Amino acid sequence: MSPKEKKGEITINDIAKELNISPSTVSRALNDNAKISEATKNKVKAVAKDLGYELNLVASSLSKNKTNVIGVIIPHLGSQFFAKALSGIQEVARDNGYNVIISQTNESVQQEVEMTRVMNSARVDGLVCCLTMETDNVDHFNVFVKKSIPVAMFDRVSYAVPGPKIVVDNYEAGYVATEHLINLGCKRIAHLAGAVSSKVFEERSEGFKDALKKNSLPLLSQFLLSSDLTEQDARDAVRLWMNLPQRPDGIVAASASSGLIIASAVKAMGIKLPEELSIISLGNERCNEFVTPSLSAVDMPGYEMGKAAVTQLIKCINDGVTDSSITLKPIQLLIRNSSFKH
Amino acid sequence: MSPKEKKGEITINDIAKELNISPSTVSRALNDNAKISEATKNKVKAVAKDLGYELNLVASSLSKNKTNVIGVIIPHLGSQFFAKALSGIQEVARDNGYNVIISQTNESVQQEVEMTRVMNSARVDGLVCCLTMETDNVDHFNVFVKKSIPVAMFDRVSYAVPGPKIVVDNYEAGYVATEHLINLGCKRIAHLAGAVSSKVFEERSEGFKDALKKNSLPLLSQFLLSSDLTEQDARDAVRLWMNLPQRPDGIVAASASSGLIIASAVKAMGIKLPEELSIISLGNERCNEFVTPSLSAVDMPGYEMGKAAVTQLIKCINDGVTDSSITLKPIQLLIRNSSFKH
DNA sequence: TAAAAAAGTGCAAGCGCTTGCATTAATGCC
DNA sequence: GGCATTAATGCAAGCGCTTGCACTTTTTTA
Numbered sequence: 118m119s120p121k122e123k124k125g126e127i128t129i130n131d132i133a134k135e136l137n138i139s140p141s142t143v144s145r146a147l148n149d150n151a152k153i154s155e156a157t158k159n160k161v162k163a164v165a166k167d168l169g170y171e172l173n174l175v176a177s178s179l180s181k182n183k184t185n186v187i188g189v190i191i192p193h194l195g196s197q198f199f200a201k202a203l204s205g206i207q208e209v210a211r212d213n214g215y216n217v218i219i220s221q222t223n224e225s226v227q228q229e230v231e232m233t234r235v236m237n238s239a240r241v242d243g244l245v246c247c248l249t250m251e252t253d254n255v256d257h258f259n260v261f262v263k264k265s266i267p268v269a270m271f272d273r274v275s276y277a278v279p280g281p282k283i284v285v286d287n288y289e290a291g292y293v294a295t296e297h298l299i300n301l302g303c304k305r306i307a308h309l310a311g312a313v314s315s316k317v318f319e320e321r322s323e324g325f326k327d328a329l330k331k332n333s334l335p336l337l338s339q340f341l342l343s344s345d346l347t348e349q350d351a352r353d354a355v356r357l358w359m360n361l362p363q364r365p366d367g368i369v370a371a372s373a374s375s376g377l378i379i380a381s382a383v384k385a386m387g388i389k390l391p392e393e394l395s396i397i398s399l400g401n402e403r404c405n406e407f408v409t410p411s412l413s414a415v416d417m418p419g420y421e422m423g424k425a426a427v428t429q430l431i432k433c434i435n436d437g438v439t440d441s442s443i444t445l446k447p448i449q450l451l452i453r454n455s456s457f458k459h
Numbered sequence: 460m461s462p463k464e465k466k467g468e469i470t471i472n473d474i475a476k477e478l479n480i481s482p483s484t485v486s487r488a489l490n491d492n493a494k495i496s497e498a499t500k501n502k503v504k505a506v507a508k509d510l511g512y513e514l515n516l517v518a519s520s521l522s523k524n525k526t527n528v529i530g531v532i533i534p535h536l537g538s539q540f541f542a543k544a545l546s547g548i549q550e551v552a553r554d555n556g557y558n559v560i561i562s563q564t565n566e567s568v569q570q571e572v573e574m575t576r577v578m579n580s581a582r583v584d585g586l587v588c589c590l591t592m593e594t595d596n597v598d599h600f601n602v603f604v605k606k607s608i609p610v611a612m613f614d615r616v617s618y619a620v621p622g623p624k625i626v627v628d629n630y631e632a633g634y635v636a637t638e639h640l641i642n643l644g645c646k647r648i649a650h651l652a653g654a655v656s657s658k659v660f661e662e663r664s665e666g667f668k669d670a671l672k673k674n675s676l677p678l679l680s681q682f683l684l685s686s687d688l689t690e691q692d693a694r695d696a697v698r699l700w701m702n703l704p705q706r707p708d709g710i711v712a713a714s715a716s717s718g719l720i721i722a723s724a725v726k727a728m729g730i731k732l733p734e735e736l737s738i739i740s741l742g743n744e745r746c747n748e749f750v751t752p753s754l755s756a757v758d759m760p761g762y763e764m765g766k767a768a769v770t771q772l773i774k775c776i777n778d779g780v781t782d783s784s785i786t787l788k789p790i791q792l793l794i795r796n797s798s799f800k801h
Numbered sequence: 802t803a804a805a806a807a808a809g810t811g812c813a814a815g816c817g818c819t820t821g822c823a824t825t826a827a828t829g830c831c
Numbered sequence: 832g833g834c835a836t837t838a839a840t841g842c843a844a845g846c847g848c849t850t851g852c853a854c855t856t857t858t859t860t861a
Contacts, residue, residue: 126606128847139811144849154809169602174580175526176847178517179816186560194549195762200542207536207563216581218528218560221549238516239558260511264468377749384751404746407719409726420537470817481841486819496839518817521846 127170135164147172178240187427188236189219190229190246192273197402198373198419199247202271205423206245213431215242224249230257242266243430245423248273250315250345267433271426273317281429282442283422287317287399290415290448291324294369294397297413299332301456303367303395307340309354309379311371318343321371321399340365351378359386366394367456373400373414380412380455395456410454418445469512477506489514520582529769530578531561532571532588534615539744540715540761541589544613547765548587555773557584566591572599584608585772587765590615592657592687609775613768615659623771624784625764629659629741632757632790633666636711636739639755641674643798645709645737649682651696651721653713660685663713663741682707693720701728708736709798715742715756722754722797737798752796760787 129143136143138157146153146161164170178184187210191199203219210217218239222228229249236244237260244261248270258278261268271283291308298306308325311318322341329336339361344350351370358365368383370376376398380390388394390410398405401414422445429441471485478485480499488495488503506512520526529552533541545561552559560581564570571591578586579602586603590612600620603610613625633650640648650667653660664683671678681703686692693712700707710725712718718740722732730736732752740747743756764787771783 126847130847140848141812141850142810144847145810148849152809157809171576171579171602173521173582173847175517175521175582176816177849179521179818180847180849182816184517194546195539195542197539197542200537200539203561204536204563207561211562216560216562216577218558219545219549220553220558221546234513235558237513240515240517260513381749402746404744404749407723407746407750409751468817472817482818483820483842484840486817487840490819494839499839515817518846519819521848522817522819524846 126173127168128173129170131168132161132164132170135168136160184240184242185215186239186241187215187217187430188239188241188244188246189217190222190232190236190244191219192222192224192247192249194219194221198272198400198417201419202247202423202426205420205425206427209424209427209431213427215427215431222249224251226251226254233257233260237261243269243434245269245271245426245430247271248275250312253314265438267430267438269426269430269433271422273315279440280438281426281433281440283426283429283445284317284443285417285422285445285448287320288324288327289446290399290417291321291369292328293324293448293450294399294415295325295328296332297397297450297452298367298369298395298456299328299334301367301395304334305337305340305363305365306334306367306369307337307354307358307365308342308369309346309351309371309375310341310343311346313343318371325369346372346375348374348378351375352382355379355382355386359383359388364394368394368396370396370398373398373402373405373417376400376412376414377402377404377408380408391455397456401451405451405453413453413456414451416449416451418448421445468515469510470515471512473510474503474506474512477510478502526582526584527557528581528583529557529559529772530581530583530586530588531559532564532574532578532586533561534564534566534589534591536561536563540614540742540759543761544589544765544768547762547767548769551766551769551773555769557769557773564591566593568593568596575599575602579603585611585776587611587613587768587772589613590617592654595656607780609772609780611768611772611775613764615657621782622775622780623768623782625768625771625787626659626785627759627764627787627790629662630666630669631788632741632759633663633711634670635666635790635792636741636757637667637670638674639739639792639794640709640711640737640798641670641676643709643737646676647679647682647705647707648676648709648711649679649696649700649707650684650711651688651693651713651717652683652685653688655685660713667711688714688717690716690720693717694724697721697724697728701725701730706736710736710738712738712740715740715744715747715759718742718754718756719744719746719750722750733797739798743793747793747795755795755798756793758791758793760791763787 129140132143133140143161146158189206193199207217220232226249255275255277258268267280268278269281274282310322313319342354370379380396397413399415401416405412405414425443471482474485475482485503488500531548535541549559562574568591597617597619600610609622610620611623616624652664655661684696712721722738739755741757743758747754747756767785
């Protein structure tokens with residue numbers, strides 16, 4: 118094995134030796150530095166290609182004190198909303214020359230804290246994250262704030278951390294969905310809400326309530342349920358509502374998956390959708406098109422949120438951290454067969 | 460701004476100065492090197508914590524010539540199967556002290572080539588990937604092979620690249636699914652297959668054909684269609700089949716999403732599922748439970764494949780590249796309401 | 802045509818950490 | 832009590848690239 122192959126890695130020094138010039142010239146040539154003559158650049162590039170040289174990003178990062186890496190911390194990788202968001206994140210990052218390293222918290226605050234530590238160690242140039250449901254203390258982001266490493270948050274955000282926030286107008290989502298049911302003639306609308314501690318779900322609830330109020334419809338206390346939106350929660354809610362003497366004639370589900378479960382549970386009870394009951398969910402999944410009846414939904418633009426988050430993040434990386442806050446609209450109302458004109 | 464804060468980063472030198480010892484001792488102490496006394500270790504760790512020191516992985520990687528990063532190249536981040544796989548990949552990686560950097564090819568070979576270049580530049584310690592549908596030339600992986608950087612492939616793999624291969628037994632999937640329909644009494648079973656160029660789909664087809672043969676059922680040529688499994692392809696297949704004088708009484712769809720579309724298209728034609736026609740798809744999605752009738756499927760264990768891929772990869776990183784090839788079984792047959800006893 | 806400006810390269814330090822080897826201090830042995 | 836071990840620490844080079852500054856050569860300007 119010749120010494121050149123020992124490490125299997127070609128460096129700028131190899132190129133330099135080959136051409137009898139200095140490594141600094143090689144570096145500058147490869148980076149298209151204006152001070153290097155075209156002739157030299159061409160020679161260098163040719164040899165680089167010849168030898169199969171590929172920039173060592175690790176070394177480059179160290180000396181430039183910039184990694185060109187964006188860290189992503191999200192609750193799950195497996196769920197549709199986040200998968201979409203991640204896809205958007207990765208695309209924009211790639212287009213701007215950034216790599217992205219990922220991590221999932223599984224809704225555990227402890228994991229979230231741990232992951233910020235890892236991201237810090239990796240010296241990411243920026244962070245995009247969606248907080249855990251339980252996160253209220255956000256001190257673990259201080260490391261980044263102190264170093265002016267921008268942190269962009271989307272969906273579940275905290276205004277206690279400076280940096281871009283990308284959210285959808287959850288209030289409007291709740292409002293629009295509810296109003297849609299009202300326009301169809303529903304009079305007794307129920308809402309399965311998410312944990313009150315979460316801004317996202319609180320706002321959706323507010324939108325729901327205001328839509329009722331604006332339309333002079335009463336809000337029955339049993340018709341507004343808060344939960345963790347687990348499968349069991351959804352089933353319990355359905356059981357409770359459907360055993361009421363006065364059943365609801367419309368349901369607004371706070372999440373895509375709870376909507377799906379509610380619809381399925383209701384159907385299992387033999388209740389006719391949408392004739393006896395209209396359903397709409399806040400958050401759309403591909404499923405919604407395929408179930409019978411297809412499920413109306415307010416679309417939450419995960420992909421767009423991901424893109425927007427990174428776009429803003431990169432702006433901050435380049436121009437310094439700012440507090441830009443983007444509320445994505447319009448939220449698309451997808452009217453399908455689960456909501457019906459009474 | 461004091462000089463210590465200028466960079467905002469605490470280094471081992473800062474700790475060394477604070478304690479009047481050498482940086483090497485600090486480094487060793489932090490790494491729990493046996494040659495360092497407990498007393499020193501404790502002092503060092505205390506000061507490190509005090510100053511808020513966090514290892515600079517970039518510098519560490521450079522000097523150790525090991526990044527502890529695993530690169531992932533997959534077709535999409537947004538699709539359910541890959542999202543699951545990614546989730547498994549990330550978990551195992553994290554548990555073993557690896558970070559993962561991601562990229563998606565969008566089924567473009569050119570992107571795939573580009574991404575291998577990026578991963579090489581990032582000096583990943585290992586690569587896990589699922590090839591593009593169109594990938595036949597795999598020369599772009601040679602860089603890694605030459606450097607003995609292990610490459611683990613899952614689902615869509617190439618045996619031309621050394622390293623672990625994680626696949627499901629696609630033949631068995633096709634076989635089992637078909638047999639299930641046969642056991643229900645289906646006599647005229649059709650199959651919408653994927654591109655023949657793909658091993659995955661070819662094997663599923665083979666399983667389908669063999670199941671028919673084994674059970675002495677004829678294979679009608681119009682009943683075996685190859686396609687790219689797009690939405691349009693699925694609709695076309697349904698139209699063709701349902702206009703036949705002798706309609707099929709069972710359909711095996713080569714993918715989860717085509718199965719969903721087939722079921723939906725068939726229902727739209729007023730055909731009764733599962734009374735007139737049984738459907739099963741190779742690949743399961745959450746949707747399948749929620750559609751009516753719920754869709755039977757052979758489950759493809761994405762999450763497990765992801766985990767297995769990284770597990771094998773890390774084994775290779777530690778012990779050298781080997782060609783371990785894992786075929787995941789048993790594939791789970793999820794019998795739901797779309798397949799019915801005739 | 803001499804002086805000034807511009808163009809093109811090279812030198813060498815530095816990014817923060819790791820590690821082989823040398824050095825010193827402490828302990829054990831006969 | 833002198834010598835060989837062992838334990839604990841420091842030195843300094845090196846990982847591969849970047850970059851401020853110095854230097855040389857060429858071109859421009861008056």
